[in-house]
Amino acid sequence: MTDTLSDTATAVHTDRHGAVHALPDPAAEAQVRADDRAHVFHSWSAQALIDPLPIAAGEGSTFWDYQGNAYLDFSSQLVNLNLGHQHPDLVAAIQQQAGRLATIQPSMANDVRGELARRIAEIAPGDLDKVFFTNGGADANEYAVRMARAVTGRRKVLSMYRSYHGGTATAISLTGDPRRWANEPSDGSVAHFFGPYEYRSSWGSTTPEEEAQRALAHLEQVIVLEGANTIAAVILETIVGTNGVLVPPPGYLEGVRALADKYGIVYIADEVMVGFGRVGEWFAVNHFGVTPDLITFAKGVNSGYAPLGGVVISQRIAAHFDTVAFMGGLTYSGHPLACAPGVATFEVFERDGILERVRDLGERVVGPRLREIAAKHPSVGEVRGLGLFWAIELVKDAETREPLVPFNAAGADAAPMGAVAAACKKAGLWPFVHFNRLHVAPPLVISEEELLRGLDIIDEALTVADSYVV
Known part of the structure; x- marks a missing residue:
């Protein structure tokens, strides 16, 4: 017992x-x-x-x-x-925020929302300097794809078979695991590919380096055969989560970045599960020295004490919407009761190492x-x-x-x-x-x-x- x-x-x-x-x-x-x-x-x-x-x-x-x-x-x-x-700090943050301002619509500026966005931008790699807040991971992936499609003018998105990206329409289509099957058809502009998995290599690789090279060659084949000029984005979990805790071999993520640049494709890193410390980095891409165009997050940003997710956006992607309206929004985007424990999370991480x-x-x-x-x-x-x-x-x-x-x-x-x-x-x-x-x-x-x-x-x-x- x-x-x-x-x-x-x-x-x-x-x-x-x-x-x-x-x-x-x-x-x-x-x-x-x-x-x-x-x-x-x-x-x-x-x-x-x-x-x-x-x-x-x-x-x-x-x-x-x-x-x-x-x-x-x-x-x-x-x-x-x-x-x-x-956690007492996170609980106190929610209590204090509820006592002074429980909610405010997302079109207005708010102190904890702005502070959390700034803190996230400060720890994101490269020039990912802006944050669009969502209610969780699935809608973070939905909106990241929407941004990529708007910026590129293309529709198709590539994702791994061994993946989970959420239960909403496009997110479940991106998902590679069997939860997708019963929900088809949904977003038909998605194609799947095999990611690296040395233990069960699809290409008979015998070393991590071989697995990375062969997986990248496969991905490029998929890009070419699907029509590079039709592909808006490639999305992948930096470390595949539910479907295996698959740590990418050396060189793989760098290769994905290079292929995205070569073909004008937006690289979206899904860090919903591995972001905010899970692998000892603020974002797991930091471990691999790679800078995506968009990073999606949720879960660990405030330990799930209130629903919160988001998209961290590079300057290039954000600049597209300087004079063109972004066609997306959520009533609870950047909700103060969710952002307050997010700010407290940064304080705890820094104080407690x-x-x-x-x-x-x-x-x-x-x-x-x-x-x-x-x-x-x-x-x-x-x-x-x-x-x-x-x-x-x-x-x-x-x-x-x-x-x-x-x-x-x-x-x-x-x-x-x-x-x-x-x-x-x-x-x-x-x-x-x-x-x-x-x-x-x-x-x-x-x-x-x-x-x-x-x-x-x-x-x-x-x-x-x-x-x-x-």
């Missing part, structure tokens, strides 16, 4: 009326569950086949259910809770421990990642690299991964699972002791995966 809290300082939850209740609290749990099942329509789910876990409280890297069971959050919820649950500690923990703790785990378990095909963003790829056969579960597995086919996830949860760790992979993406404020404890839980849970190895 998961650990049950005994510390009365944290074994409590506060209800919507401000009343404090000790955990366990079965009556509250029953009400939450009843309301959810009767009235909440959940995303990406067959409604009658799910049973969402009611959550009572969270603090730092841990959250609790109404039975008092504690879970170490190794997924940062949806890889957005970079500063953890209930978040980027430095993420790089240190990734290099000194996570990488070496995961390599130990890989050597120990026959079910581990590969571990890969940067900072506090890693994937453990599980296989049935290390020689053939057959995945532990098939691509897009469901039902009985997905049972092995379900069993691994259940073992993690039983031991008090909430994992991020996608297809045949476990992802390691805890809050950036996680303590070293918590990090090691979580990795130990994964180590033990992988004995379940080992039982499926042929």
Whole structure:
């Protein structure tokens, strides 16, 4: 069973009326569950086949259910809770902002909106100096594509098969993973290509350098065959997130930049998941020394404490709209209650050395421990990642690299991964699972002791995966 809290300082939850209740609290749990099942329509789910876990409280890297069971959050919820649950600085920023100006329309200037935009521009590479705020990552990608189309006068956009860019019309069309299939047709002006993935190379590469060269040659072929003069933009996650934590090999992103320049294509870097410290850089492109034309962000900008995303815009793209109106907008663009914790995020990062500690923990703790785990378990095909963003790829056969579960597995086919996830949860760790992979993406404020404890839980849970190895 998961650990049950005994510390009365944290074994409590506060209800919507401000009343404090000790955990366990079965009556509250029953009400939450009843309301959810009767009235909440959940995303990406067959409604009658799910049973969402009611959550009572969270603090730092841990959250609790109404039975008092504690879970170490190794997924940062949806890889957005970079500063953890209930960070006091972020909570205070929202409270203070609500007390002085809860909202203002986006056509007016606002202090926290302007300050956050300035701070983002200061840490963005090159001349990406302006910010268009959105409500999240999907609409950030929608608007980045809209900008690219307006500037180039072209329509088509290229994106990777192994990708996720959001659930709205163009964003789901850009998405490469199976969530796109049921939503087609949508934006028909999208073509997909293969990105680098050395462990499962589409070109039989044997080195990272070969994989980069062959992936770039493939991308150029796609550009030529799709008609370079029809392509407005190429969009790619700087590090592929949900679909594998695929760190691009040396030279690949530089090559994408060069191809974009060669053919007059706008390069959009989707940093919704990896931006704001996830890999130890403000933006992951900084790790690779590449400057895109547009960067999209969300999630970690304010740890998801209020809905917020945006597009960071280069001077060339922004200049197009100096005298031509940009045909786009959102009622809640740059909402003060979302921007205030964004400003606080910068202050916390700078005060607490978040980027430095993420790089240190990734290099000194996570990488070496995961390599130990890989050597120990026959079910581990590969571990890969940067900072506090890693994937453990599980296989049935290390020689053939057959995945532990098939691509897009469901039902009985997905049972092995379900069993691994259940073992993690039983031991008090909430994992991020996608297809045949476990992802390691805890809050950036996680303590070293918590990090090691979580990795130990994964180590033990992988004995379940080992039982499926042929």
